[in-house]
Amino acid sequence: MRDALLATSLDEIPLTARGKVRDLYAIGDELVFIATDRISAFDHVLGSGIPDKGRILTQLSHFWFELLADTVPNHLLESPSAELLELLAPFEDQIAGRSMLVRRAEMFPVECVVRGYISGSGWKDYLATGSVCGIELPKGLRESERLPEPIFTPAAKINTGGHDENISYATMVETIGAEYAAELKRLTLAIYAKASAHAASKGLILADTKFEFGLVDGEIVLADEVLTPDSSRYWPASEYAPGGAQPSFDKQYVRDYLESIRWNKQAPAPGLPDEVILKTREKYMEAFRLITGRAEIEIPPAA
Numbered sequence: 001m002r003d004a005l006l007a008t009s010l011d012e013i014p015l016t017a018r019g020k021v022r023d024l025y026a027i028g029d030e031l032v033f034i035a036t037d038r039i040s041a042f043d044h045v046l047g048s049g050i051p052d053k054g055r056i057l058t059q060l061s062h063f064w065f066e067l068l069a070d071t072v073p074n075h076l077l078e079s080p081s082a083e084l085l086e087l088l089a090p091f092e093d094q095i096a097g098r099s100m101l102v103r104r105a106e107m108f109p110v111e112c113v114v115r116g117y118i119s120g121s122g123w124k125d126y127l128a129t130g131s132v133c134g135i136e137l138p139k140g141l142r143e144s145e146r147l148p149e150p151i152f153t154p155a156a157k158i159n160t161g162g163h164d165e166n167i168s169y170a171t172m173v174e175t176i177g178a179e180y181a182a183e184l185k186r187l188t189l190a191i192y193a194k195a196s197a198h199a200a201s202k203g204l205i206l207a208d209t210k211f212e213f214g215l216v217d218g219e220i221v222l223a224d225e226v227l228t229p230d231s232s233r234y235w236p237a238s239e240y241a242p243g244g245a246q247p248s249f250d251k252q253y254v255r256d257y258l259e260s261i262r263w264n265k266q267a268p269a270p271g272l273p274d275e276v277i278l279k280t281r282e283k284y285m286e287a288f289r290l291i292t293g294r295a296e297i298e299i300p301p302a303a
């Protein structure tokens with residue numbers, strides 16, 4: 001196994017944004033997303049990475065973009081320019097198998113969240129108010145219960161660190177306009193219908209997920225990563241038990257370890273023991289295999 005990739009550097013190519021887990025570079029209107037092997041838990045990036053996590057999640061995103069191609073256009077570059085490929089060639093080891101070459105989009109400042117089940121911030125809001133994003137829900141729902149129908153629960157992006165803030169559909173309309181709001185909602189629900197049906201056929205519940213959209217040449221495109229465990233809650237259908245929080249498909253070993261050492265959830269975040277790293281890597285691979293039907297990720301030959 002290769003070492004975890006924790007940080008990237010493409011020398012003179014400017015880093016446009018660094019997320020908890022992903023690094024974004026831009027060369028004109030062509031962008032390079034690199035998924036590192038960083039992992040976050042309890043809102044902190046941990047001291048250890050999970051080898052291949054970035055490859056697994058990137059290849060999962062590519063799988064979903066392809067499956068969804070007849071539902072929504074996406075930001076992947078169909079033919080990256082020769083100039084871009086030439087610029088990136090020296091950095092193959094950081095890029096191959098873990099990057100997306102995408103078109104620069106004008107991003108909508110809204111996270112498009114869809115929930116088929118009541119969990120996470122949706123559950124908190126429901127407990128406090130009986131609704132989520134202004135959508136009134138039936139009384140007496142249990143945590144993690146399936147909703148009568150999937151709901152669109154947009155959120156406003158909060159810069160660096162802060163959690164996104166759930167907003168009403170009316171607020172979304174004020175932010176981006178009624179026509180775009182309606183189209184993003186329609187697309188989000190259509191994508192969820194297709195993706196959750198695929199997941200269900202593989203024994204997985206897609207409890208919720210979030211999408212980001214942007215405009216390229218005036219056309220709405222699905223951007224960012226899609227339907228990865230970092231942006232979605234997947235639950236094994238065979239273990240589904242409403243009435244409490246469901247174990248995390250991918251990060252439960254990590255959370256259990258961090259609880260076991262009584263980390264105070266303040267920086268600096270600890271590293272992980274090898275056993276937790278390996279078991280977690282296996283969970284990401286299990287998600288990849290179930291969803292894609294492929295036994296292995298593609299690991300490009302070392303230079």
Ligand code: Q0Z
Nearest residue numbers: 017018019022023024103104105223224
């Ligand atoms: C996505 C993000 C990351 C930090 C900007 N196609 C696009 N065009 C323009 N901008 C973006 C995209 Cl996807 C874009 N993010 C989120 C990604 C690190 C923040 F890798 N920010």
